[in-house]
Amino acid sequence: MFHVALTGLLTGLALIVAVGAQNAFLLRQGIRGEQVLPIVLTCLLSDVVAITAGVAGLGIVLERWPSVLPVAQVLGGLYLIAFGIHAAMRAWKPTALTTEGGASLTVGKAIVLTLALTWLNPHFYLDAVLMLGTVANSFGEDRWWFLSGTLLASLLWFFGLGYGARLLRGLFARPSAWRVLDSGIAVLMGVLGVGLLAH
Known part of the structure; x- marks a missing residue:
């Protein structure tokens, strides 16, 4: 049981430990100290559901109807x-380059943005639903121990x-650091978006 949970x-x-749209957004808001808990809980709940x-x-359903993924790719891109x-x-x-400056996010907007960055990303379905679902089911009745391990990973990471x-x-008290971070996020989002549309 333990080794299955550890594998999960x-x-x-x-x-999950990869620089993606969701993690980049959480990192930025964590540095700002703005709406961190709602974002973390939304990310965690999304992982629990998926x-x-x-x-x-x-995962079996998505394997049988793969036409769902291209639609998600276009929207996500x-x-x-x-x-x-x-x-x-x-x-x-x-004005957006300080920890206090820039437009503040309301709880609602933070949650909506997090949901969009998560559920409009087809890789989220591939990783969370298809891949983890397939690996988990390879353990048979012990798959729920695998699930507990993956959910613990999400909890620790977020x-x-x-x-x-x-x-x-x-470090980010300096406006130049925010400029670099937001520029990096802009490039990353653009590359990921174009990559999804190209597929």
């Missing part, structure tokens, strides 16, 4: 490009990134 933990971390669905067998343009505008405008980002706050 390591597999979950391998998939991974549990994959383990319960939704367009959204990521729009998000990248917004990040580029933040990098360009001096809370660690969201609240650990504040350790970088001193």
Whole structure:
């Protein structure tokens, strides 16, 4: 049982610890110290729903109807490009380059943005539903131990990134650091978005 849960933990971390749209957004908001808990909980709840669905067998559904993924790719690609343009505008405008400056997110807007960055990303379905669901089901009745390991990975990562980002706050007290971060996020979102549309 323990080794199955450990496998789930390591597999979950391998998939989730990557610089993507969701993690970049959480990192930025963690540094700002703005709406961190709602974002973390939204990320975590999304993983709980998607991974549990994959383990319960939704991965098989996606394998049988692959036409769902291209639609998600187009929507996700367009959204990521729009998000990248917004990040580029933040990098360009001096008012958005301090931990206090820039437009503050309400709880509702933070949750909606997090949901969009998560659920409009087809890689989220491939990783959380299809891949983890397939691997989990290879353990048979022990698949729920695998699920517990992957959900622990999500819990550790999202809370660690969201609240650990504040350790970088001193560095990001300088406007130039925010400019670099937002420029990097803009490039990353653009590349990911174009990549999704190209597929």
